Amino acid sequence: MNENEYLQQVATRAGLQHYPQQGPWGRKSGSAVGTRDGYVTAIGISRDRQGVKVAILLRFKKLEQPDLVKSAVKSAAIKKGKLGAVGNDFLRWDWKYSFAKPKAEEVAKLAEDLRTAIRPATMGFDGRCEQCASTSTQSLTLLNGMPLFICATCQDKVRHELNQADVTYDAITPNYPNGLVLGLGAAAVGGIAWGLVAYGINRIFLYGAILIGYFVAAAVIKGTGKVTRFGQIAIPILTVASVLFGDVIFYTLIVMRHQNVPFSGRILNAIVAHLWEIEKEGSGVLSLLFGLVGAGYALYSARKPKFQARFQPLGAPNA
Numbered sequence: 001m002n003e004n005e006y007l008q009q010v011a012t013r014a015g016l017q018h019y020p021q022q023g024p025w026g027r028k029s030g031s032a033v034g035t036r037d038g039y040v041t042a043i044g045i046s047r048d049r050q051g052v053k054v055a056i057l058l059r060f061k062k063l064e065q066p067d068l069v070k071s072a073v074k075s076a077a078i079k080k081g082k083l084g085a086v087g088n089d090f091l092r093w094d095w096k097y098s099f100a101k102p103k104a105e106e107v108a109k110l111a112e113d114l115r116t117a118i119r120p121a122t123m124g125f126d127g128r129c130e131q132c133a134s135t136s137t138q139s140l141t142l143l144n145g146m147p148l149f150i151c152a153t154c155q156d157k158v159r160h161e162l163n164q165a166d167v168t169y170d171a172i173t174p175n176y177p178n179g180l181v182l183g184l185g186a187a188a189v190g191g192i193a194w195g196l197v198a199y200g201i202n203r204i205f206l207y208g209a210i211l212i213g214y215f216v217a218a219a220v221i222k223g224t225g226k227v228t229r230f231g232q233i234a235i236p237i238l239t240v241a242s243v244l245f246g247d248v249i250f251y252t253l254i255v256m257r258h259q260n261v262p263f264s265g266r267i268l269n270a271i272v273a274h275l276w277e278i279e280k281e282g283s284g285v286l287s288l289l290f291g292l293v294g295a296g297y298a299l300y301s302a303r304k305p306k307f308q309a310r311f312q313p314l315g316a317p318n319a
């Protein structure tokens with residue numbers, strides 16, 4: 001049975017409707033969605049690094065203490081699957097499987113058991129918009145795949161707020177001097193830490209370079225206020241400088257210990273003059289690459305957020 005047929009079957013058993021290509025999990029097979037006793041219910045198949053699972057999402061009226069939902073569902077001691085996540089208006093339950101999908105009727109039963117379990121701690125929806133709680137709203141709308149009861153006015157409001165966030169982000173004036181100062185500081189601190197740790201454990205700890213790259217990038221971005229071209233150029237340079245600086249400290253300390261001599265400008269000069277040869281011998285190049293990986297990761301995660309609200313009526317995946 002393919003995913004589509006399976007979700008179709010789950011939908012029938014659970015009193016939901018199957019919507020291919022729609023729902024929170026962004027798969028072609030879509031999800032089974034509907035409202036049961038006021039609880040928005042979505043069931044779909046979700047695949048991630050940990051494997052493949054049937055995911056059940058229950059949504060309820062926003063509440064103050066999601067912990068109560070957690071304890072309610074815990075005390076129900078449900079055997080199939082496990083709690084995926086709880087928020088102040090949803091609960092997600094994951095049922096991992098490896099070969100055969102769980103039986104459709106068992107999934108439907110599970111969704112019902114979950115609903116029963118959280119009922120004392122939550123309230124279902126009552127045909128009104130969940131944002132303004134006044135406008136009558138009978139049908140579900142998907143916001144970036146998430147089924148909600150949201151009226152047209154509130155949809156406009158959400159769109160407007162997100163546009164505003166977009167404008168606000170663009171309006172941040174980058175503070176370059178600040179970025180440079182914080183970046184230099186981070187590079188210096190990172191380099192010293194790198195050198196001392198290497199000296200302490202008597203070898204170069206490659207993964208530390210990733211941390212340095214990440215640290216330097218985070219400092220520059222914090223200083224400038226956002227990711228800019230300046231940061232994209234300064235961050236790799238500072239990262240490389242930081243790792244090299246750390247290596248100089250490490251090798252200088254090593255020479256001082258081996259030769260049993262105090263620190264002197266002569267040793268330092270000798271290390272700096274031969275740094276490239278030393279790096280080529282050891283794992284120098286690799287540590288520079290690791291540093292850049294860390295920097296790249298930080299740059300990537302700090303890129304301009306996507307402020308996008310896509311509303312879509314259920315049953316119209318191309319709308």
Ligand SMILES: [Zn+2]
Pocket residue numbers: 129130131132133134135150151152153154
């Ligand atoms: Zn509303």
